[in-house]
Amino acid sequence: MSGHTPGPWYVREVGEGMPPLVQRRGSGGFQVKDTDLVRAMADARLIADAPVMREAIDDIRRVMEWHANGEASADFVVGWVRGVLQRLEERRQS
Numbered sequence: 001m002s003g004h005t006p007g008p009w010y011v012r013e014v015g016e017g018m019p020p021l022v023q024r025r026g027s028g029g030f031q032v033k034d035t036d037l038v039r040a041m042a043d044a045r046l047i048a049d050a051p052v053m054r055e056a057i058d059d060i061r062r063v064m065e066w067h068a069n070g071e072a073s074a075d076f077v078v079g080w081v082r083g084v085l086q087r088l089e090e091r092r093q094s
Contacts, residue, residue, distance in 0.1 A: 010022070019032055
């Protein structure tokens, strides 16, 4: 897959009643515009988390391949996936 911009991305609230800004350190970013500011904020968070989610999916795919090749037990895979999901949740809450 190509054409993605690596993170980390951050959501910044610009001001009351204004759409949120999604930006990368050192970039100007862009506003996520929607007439519903709650939906705009949810969309901004999803956009900002996309690079982290892609990395998590790649990690899960890799460990599933290890399991398919007999290089990792099912318990190892489950533990690895839980760790990936925990890191995603921690990132989402920060």
